[in-house]
Amino acid sequence: MYSYDEPVYLISVVAKILNIHPQTLRQYEREGLIEPGRTDGKMRLYSQRDIDKIKTILRLTRDLGVNLAGVDIVLRLKERLDEMDNELEELRQNLEKIRCQEDGISKGSIVTKRSSYEIIVFKED
Structure with missing residues (x-):
């Protein structure tokens, strides 16, 4: 494949x-x-x-x-938004790690982003 x-x-x-x-x-x-x-x-x-x-x-x-000039603009904006979404998600994950360390929460806590919703899954000990 x-x-x-x-x-x-x-x-x-x-x-x-x-x-x-x-x-x-x-x-x-x-x-x-x-x-x-x-x-x-x-x-x-x-x-x-x-x-x-x-x-x-x-x-x-x-x-x-x-038109094709407009398509080029739309595609560039979409690429930029995707980059910013990835950067924002990385920052959120880093912030969550810092908060977990400060609060003494298990490192098994996972935060993932789906679209515009956040799903939080806690690993059971």
């Missing part, structure tokens, strides 16, 4: 899966919206992450009428 980020799909396969022309994928690459992997022979290879990103691009352009 391949990982989510491993480039394994040829451009013709991706075009067929998504029912788009291969030239559309090349245009998305020229615009900097996607960056497929390359073989030693310079053939484009797409990962499942690339395919999911292309689906997002298609949803924005087809369903919402966003």
Whole structure:
């Protein structure tokens, strides 16, 4: 089984899966919206992450009428929000560790974030 980020799909396969022309994928690459992997022979290879990103691009352009410049802005903002979410979650975990140490709570306490909800699981001793 391949990982989510491993480039394994040829451009013709991706075009067929998504029912788009291969030239559309090349245009998305020229615009900097996607960056497929390359073989030693310079053939484009797409990962499942690339395919999911292309689906997002298609949803924005087809369903919402966003042009490619707008798609670029939306994707950059989404990436930035994801980075900030990860950073915020890391800070929350660090804060929870500090609070546990100060309060003498077992290190078995785990805090994980799901979407915008926090789930707290306490390990029973």
